[in-house]
Amino acid sequence: MRHDNRFDPYNPDRPLQMRCACGQHASAEEHLSAEAALTELKRRSETAEFEAYSNDFIEASLVKALFPQDALRRRFLRAVGKGTAMAAIGSVLPIASLQAMAQEKGALEKRELKIGFIPITCATPLIMAHPLGFYSKQGLDVQVVKTAGWALIRDKMLNKEYDATHFLSPMPLAISLGLGATATPMNVATIQNTNGQAITLHVKHKDKRDPKDWKGFKFAVPFEYSMHNFLLRYYVAEAGLDPDRDIQIRVVPPPEMVANLRAGNIDGYLGPDPFNQRAVFEEVGFIHLLTKELWNGHPCCAFGTSTEFIQKNPNTFAALYRAVLTSAAMAREARNRELIAKVIAPQAYLNQPETVLTQVLTGKFADGLGNVKTVPDRADFDPIPWQSMAVWMLTQMKRWGYVKGEVNYKQIAEKVFLLTDAKKQMKALDMKVPDGAYPKITVMGKVFDPEKAEAYVNGFAIKRSPTA
Amino acid sequence: MNASRSLSLRAGLLSALILLLVLAVWHVATLSSTPVAAAAPALTPEQIEYAKLMGKDPAAGGAPAEKSGFPTLAQMGQTIAKHLSQPFYDNGPNDKGIAVQLGYSLARVGLGYLLAALVAIPLGFVIGMSPLVYRALDPFIQVLKPISPLAWMPLALYTIKDSSISGIFVIFICSVWPMLINTAFGVASVRREWLNVARTLEVTPLRRAFEVILPAAAPTILTGMRISMGIAWLVIVAAEMLVGGTGIGYFVWNEWNNLSLPNVIFAILMIGIVGMLLDLMFARLQKAVTYVD
Numbered sequence: 001m002r003h004d005n006r007f008d009p010y011n012p013d014r015p016l017q018m019r020c021a022c023g024q025h026a027s028a029e030e031h032l033s034a035e036a037a038l039t040e041l042k043r044r045s046e047t048a049e050f051e052a053y054s055n056d057f058i059e060a061s062l063v064k065a066l067f068p069q070d071a072l073r074r075r076f077l078r079a080v081g082k083g084t085a086m087a088a089i090g091s092v093l094p095i096a097s098l099q100a101m102a103q104e105k106g107a108l109e110k111r112e113l114k115i116g117f118i119p120i121t122c123a124t125p126l127i128m129a130h131p132l133g134f135y136s137k138q139g140l141d142v143q144v145v146k147t148a149g150w151a152l153i154r155d156k157m158l159n160k161e162y163d164a165t166h167f168l169s170p171m172p173l174a175i176s177l178g179l180g181a182t183a184t185p186m187n188v189a190t191i192q193n194t195n196g197q198a199i200t201l202h203v204k205h206k207d208k209r210d211p212k213d214w215k216g217f218k219f220a221v222p223f224e225y226s227m228h229n230f231l232l233r234y235y236v237a238e239a240g241l242d243p244d245r246d247i248q249i250r251v252v253p254p255p256e257m258v259a260n261l262r263a264g265n266i267d268g269y270l271g272p273d274p275f276n277q278r279a280v281f282e283e284v285g286f287i288h289l290l291t292k293e294l295w296n297g298h299p300c301c302a303f304g305t306s307t308e309f310i311q312k313n314p315n316t317f318a319a320l321y322r323a324v325l326t327s328a329a330m331a332r333e334a335r336n337r338e339l340i341a342k343v344i345a346p347q348a349y350l351n352q353p354e355t356v357l358t359q360v361l362t363g364k365f366a367d368g369l370g371n372v373k374t375v376p377d378r379a380d381f382d383p384i385p386w387q388s389m390a391v392w393m394l395t396q397m398k399r400w401g402y403v404k405g406e407v408n409y410k411q412i413a414e415k416v417f418l419l420t421d422a423k424k425q426m427k428a429l430d431m432k433v434p435d436g437a438y439p440k441i442t443v444m445g446k447v448f449d450p451e452k453a454e455a456y457v458n459g460f461a462i463k464r465s466p467t468a
Numbered sequence: 469m470n471a472s473r474s475l476s477l478r479a480g481l482l483s484a485l486i487l488l489l490v491l492a493v494w495h496v497a498t499l500s501s502t503p504v505a506a507a508a509p510a511l512t513p514e515q516i517e518y519a520k521l522m523g524k525d526p527a528a529g530g531a532p533a534e535k536s537g538f539p540t541l542a543q544m545g546q547t548i549a550k551h552l553s554q555p556f557y558d559n560g561p562n563d564k565g566i567a568v569q570l571g572y573s574l575a576r577v578g579l580g581y582l583l584a585a586l587v588a589i590p591l592g593f594v595i596g597m598s599p600l601v602y603r604a605l606d607p608f609i610q611v612l613k614p615i616s617p618l619a620w621m622p623l624a625l626y627t628i629k630d631s632s633i634s635g636i637f638v639i640f641i642c643s644v645w646p647m648l649i650n651t652a653f654g655v656a657s658v659r660r661e662w663l664n665v666a667r668t669l670e671v672t673p674l675r676r677a678f679e680v681i682l683p684a685a686a687p688t689i690l691t692g693m694r695i696s697m698g699i700a701w702l703v704i705v706a707a708e709m710l711v712g713g714t715g716i717g718y719f720v721w722n723e724w725n726n727l728s729l730p731n732v733i734f735a736i737l738m739i740g741i742v743g744m745l746l747d748l749m750f751a752r753l754q755k756a757v758t759y760v761d
Binding site: 148152158159256259282353366 | 515522523560561625626629631709710711713721722724725726
């Protein structure tokens with residue numbers, strides 16, 4: 001008997017099937033390689049080194065979120081001392097998994113959770129936390145459920161079918177404001193991914209790289225209240241086109257974007273990955289630009305839930321938060337990306353060709369024009385929900401007429417993007433509240449000052465005037 | 469007898485011939501799109517790398533995997549064999565075998581349809597027996613009948629606040645009308661003489677309903693039920709594509725999400741076959757209750 005028989009017919013623990021045992025892969029070999037990727041990632045996540053790194057990461061994310069300017073952080077720490085600061089942060093933020101808390105968790109109010117996701121690479125941390133066991137490590141029994149569209153995500157959150165979910169980051173703002181939904185307070189706990197989108201055009205537009213030539217084009221975005229919509233509008237408006245009059249923007253689910261592009265129904269889209277890379281893979285489109293070139297580090301999707309859920313289940317929420325943050329810590333490490341692509345490619349998760357996902361996550365990709373590009377930060381997973389991001393989104397909602405009248409930018413941002421609570425409670429504890437969570441943002445070379453949001457909105461040449 | 473046997477034999481032969489023809493056209497049409505194993509000389513390393521990223525490894529020689537072009541017959545055969553070899557596997561909430569998915573769909577259809585029958589048949593009886601109720605309800609039926617299932621879906625999701633119950637509700641609301649209308653029609657057109665005979669014999673209304681009207685109207689009622697079943701099976705695929713989760717409609721959506729045409733075609737085939745079986749079942753039932761005057 002040979003020892004290298006890869007089907008292992010004499011192994012009592014393995015079902016002998018000429019295809020793989022789980023039914024997910026075409027061959028036993030493929031199954032083994034996927035399993036190996038999972039085992040390797042699990043091993044990496046179980047090293048003391050990673051645990052320390054991930055704890056540090058969570059803590060640092062938290063502290064950084066509270067003190068965006070380092071000088072301020074140091075001043076604050078010097079003023080109150082390390083212990084007090086830790087206690088203060090620990091007592092106010094539900095994440096509060098400062099290392100001590102990671103050991104003594106509160107009793108979970110709810111163990112069985114349902115989390116929705118849309119099968120795009122933005123959902124990476126949320127999804128991979130499942131096969132890697134990060135949820136179960138927190139004592140949670142989580143089902144990650146693939147969902148057919150963003151409107152359904154909204155409805156299932158409102159119906160309480162999902163306990164928490166993958167959101168487009170402007171969605172919790174929109175739902176909280178009652179735009180396109182009954183107003184229900186929602187929260188963004190972390191940003192799921194930063195960068196990671198692109199503008200894809202049909203191959204026949206290879207020579208139309210200047211957006212000024214795009215008059216009459218038809219574009220698709222995945223949802224109204226999405227960064228995709230806001231960034232596309234911003235980009236074409238900077239080129240002097242009115243996104244409501246000179247081009248047409250439709251809401252189309254991402255897989256249909258590729259099919260519509262092939263059929264010539266649309267000229268391009270600003271969509272989530274892997275569907276930009278998928279269009280290249282299918283030889284119907286090319287990547288015009290990565291959204292990272294518009295705003296490096298922009299948020300796209302978020303992880304969030306309803307305010308009610310957090311208030312009813314603070315410990316469960318904290319555990320969930322820790323699991324997702326651990327996952328983000330893992331996903332941020334470049335060396336893990338190739339293995340992650342393998343783990344999330346099967347049918348149960350993204351259901352995409354692995355090579356497409358690898359290109360998106362590693363940033364070494366074919367651009368559809370014959371070039372191989374290397375952009376390591378094509379997609380990133382920086383979890384901090386800066387409130388300035390929320391304010392920027394609100395300015396764009398105001399700019400394009402999604403919200404009308406007076407907008408109290410900061411108040412809404414602080415209500416929805418979760419750093420707020422911390423500040424409120426610090427005030428209650430009679431602590432000096434750090435000014436922050438509002439770092440400045442640069443979009444297409446123009447600096448956005450969240451303190452002057454209204455002036456920013458009024459400063460655009462192309463916008464919907466309030467009466468129009 | 470002999471003639472009818474030879475007819476069915478000939479018809480069967482013709483069917484097989486048409487099928488072969490369709491398959492042959494399919495084969496020829498997809499043949500040209502399969503790439504010729506092009507000689508790949510003089511490719512720069514960068515071009516080779518690019519080709520690999522595009523899923524076309526020049527060294528491996530042809531066979532670009534998992535592209536979403538129209539499948540060849542061989543690929544289609546593989547897909548069918550793959551799905552049918554493991555119809556019952558269950559890998560968590562997002563990945564289940566085809567039989568499991570069909571099971572979910574059939575369960576939803578069954579439940580929604582049963583509810584529709586429970587409402588439509590008694591109500592149809594009442595409408596059929598009373599011209600007044602018929603006149604009164606007719607405008608509502610006429611307005612509600614032509615509404616598309618997908619138009620009900622958002623309303624159902626919003627009010628019922630549960631996606632699987634919404635799916636069942638949509639089946640219910642779409643399959644209730646043919647049954648209702650046919651039952652009413654069947655009951656209303658029971659022969660006058662029979663009713664008159666029943667009246668002269670002073671039969672109780674309940675007995676009249678069950679022993680005179682029901683058998684007389686049964687063929688029409690079953691026609692309505694058969695049409696409704698067809699509609700219910702049409703509706704479930706659309707509803708599940710919209711709501712997702714489980715079922716054959718979700719399977720189609722999920723494979724569409726992966727732009728995998730072979731799997732979508734396979735699902736279409738399964739939907740057709742199951743629909744046909746359901747229809748055959750009702751055809752049998754219909755035969756059982758039909759009588760000759």
